Amino acid sequence: xxxxxxxVAQFSLVITFILFIFIAASAKANSEQLVNDLQLVGEARxxxxxxxxxDSRLYNRSGRYQGIEPGLTLEITYQRKIxxxxxxxxxxxxxxxxxxxxxxxxEQWLKQxxxxxxxxxxxxxxxxxxxxxxxxxxYFNGEAIGSIEKPEFTNHFLSIWLSSNARYPKLxxxxxxxxxx
Numbered sequence: 001x002x003x004x005x006x007x008v009a010q011f012s013l014v015i016t017f018i019l020f021i022f023i024a025a026s027a028k029a030n031s032e033q034l035v036n037d038l039q040l041v042g043e044a045r046x047x048x049x050x051x052x053x054x055d056s057r058l059y060n061r062s063g064r065y066q067g068i069e070p071g072l073t074l075e076i077t078y079q080r081k082i083x084x085x086x087x088x089x090x091x092x093x094x095x096x097x098x099x100x101x102x103x104x105x106x107e108q109w110l111k112q113x114x115x116x117x118x119x120x121x122x123x124x125x126x127x128x129x130x131x132x133x134x135x136x137x138x139y140f141n142g143e144a145i146g147s148i149e150k151p152e153f154t155n156h157f158l159s160i161w162l163s164s165n166a167r168y169p170k171l172x173x174x175x176x177x178x179x180x181x
Contacts, residue, residue: 034127034139035073039063044174045079052079056161058175065176068158072130074175078120088114094160097167109153116146130154 038059046053058065059073088110095101118140120126127139134151137144148154159166166172173179 034129034142035059035075037061038071038073041065042175042177042180044171046168046171053082054078056171056175058161058177063177065162065178068130068134068155068162070130070132070134072158073127074158074161075125075127077123077125079122081119081121083119084114084117087117087120091157091160094167095156098156098159098163098165100156100159105150105152106156109148109150109156112146112148118145128154128157130158 035057038061041058041060041063042065043055043057045055055077057075057077059071059075060066060069061071091113092101092106092110095106100106116138117126118124125139125141127142129137129139131137131147133149134154135147135149136154136157137147139145148157161172161175163172170179
């Protein structure tokens with residue numbers, strides 16, 4: 001009887017492991033499908049001291065950055081655990097630093113992001129793809145999680161990485177393809 005229970009437990013563990021591998025592979029495949037029709041513009045890693053925070057990649061249809069346009073896609077692969085609250089607070093801080101923060105509209109968008117974005121952990125991918133109306137479509141590990149329809153939001157959000165006044169100029173230059181890693 002003991003051997004039977006042990007075998008069932010081992011079998012359950014193997015099945016759980018296989019499902020985990022399948023789910024992880026499926027999420028990676030879904031994320032890759034978002035950029036199948038696009039060209040890499042640039043990529044960069046944000047690190048603080050010795051810790052990697054995230055890897056970022058910018059894609060568009062031509063492979064050359066020409067500003068915010070339909071199809072522009074920013075993909076961020078996280079290298080550590082970060083809560084959705086921390087992500088939203090960082091967004092607020094960056095907007096304030098860039099002087100694009102507007103109390104009423106910014107806070108409304110930040111509330112939307114807080115309900116949309118999950119906590120992230122190592123290897124999770126958060127993607128923003130600009131639609132034909134310059135709205136922002138968000139994906140988490142390749143699965144759609146929501147949209148913000150205002151082009152003003154898209155401009156403000158992407159300015160965190162793409163503005164010439166961005167906090168990390170080297171990262172900005174790498175993402176827009178002006179400097180290669």
